């Protein structure tokens with residue numbers, strides 16, 4: 001079923017059920033999500049250029065674990081559990097830093113950037129201690145799109161299949177995302193949103209545009225087809241973006257020209273269009289002709305999620321901005337408003353998830369039916385029985 005054909009009534013019920021309210025409020029369910037989803041899948045944690053030289057490190061939290069991502073001397077960027085092999089104290093206590101070695105502040109066990117134990121009081125009198133075995137416990141690391149992705153599982157799922165495969169399904173061929181050259185873009189702006197809502201409400205919101213006409217006046221001005229509530233990114237099996245309005249000159253808060261150079265390798269059918277995909281469980285990728293917006297979500301509790309949003313531009317654009325010769329604020333402001341509008345809706349939804357009136361859940365209208373694919377995936381990851389088989393559908397966005 002293609003969402004563009006929804007003028008006709010569907011056979012059967014127009015409404016599909018959502019998970020029950022406690023899926024969004026139960027700390028036990030959230031704990032299972034941490035172990036079965038976030039601690040087993042690939043997570044996009046930070047931009048690789050946030051660690052520009054050996055010695056730079058930054059912490060991140062994935063599921064219940066804290067990790068240190070480090071630019072090493074000999075092995076590029078690596079990541080470790082932030083747990084001292086001696087008696088378990090946090091090795092790094094600041095959020096980020098630059099050091100020649102990583103030293104635990106309790107008994108001064110000291111680790112090379114590559115993770116091995118290199119020094120400790122009286123270590124020479126304990127020659128049997130294996131420096132690798134008592135090093136920092138490593139985490140699987142990949143780099144893609146200029147970001148560091150990590151997986152905490154002992155046996156990580158295949159990155160090509162799970163991450164690139166997801167992009168292939170949602171975006172069309174992986175090459176079409178390659179046209180944007182995301183790995184070579186630079187950070188023009190980043191914003192952190194501390195959202196008082198369950199992470200699934202944020203994903204569900206991102207996947208549908210039934211709400212666009214109500215809460216996104218600026219976005220629907222730029223992309224008028226969103227005002228119809230249809231967020232299809234696939235049509236007749238082929239990927240298509242969402243078109244800018246005829247009068248629109250740029251993906252900016254007022255639809256005027258951005259003044260920003262287009263990304264040089266985008267295809268003609270990627271011009272004047274917006275594409276959006278979700279890479280489960282925590283990344284949203286949005287592309288427009290002159291910049292890319294990437295969201296990384298970090299669930300903190302059943303009712304709180306931190307969202308990091310990056311606006312990425314060509315390096316020369318960022319240089320001009322830094323020199324005060326170019327202003328990208330009109331471009332940034334559009335999706336910043338979209339984010340604020342979306343997250344406010346999610347925050348006003350979260351308290352109702354524990355209401356008696358929502359105990360058995362809510363409903364998905366036809367233009368939201370594809371969200372049931374996400375729900376089916378979620379039931380499956382948690383080993384729960386989905387109430388109904390998944391509907392097929394289309395993609396979306398904002």
Ligand code: FES
Nearest residue numbers: 084086087104107
């Ligand atoms: S706990 Fe880290 S050195 Fe003792």
Ligand SMILES: [Fe+2]
Nearest residue numbers: 205216342398
């Ligand atoms: Fe939205």
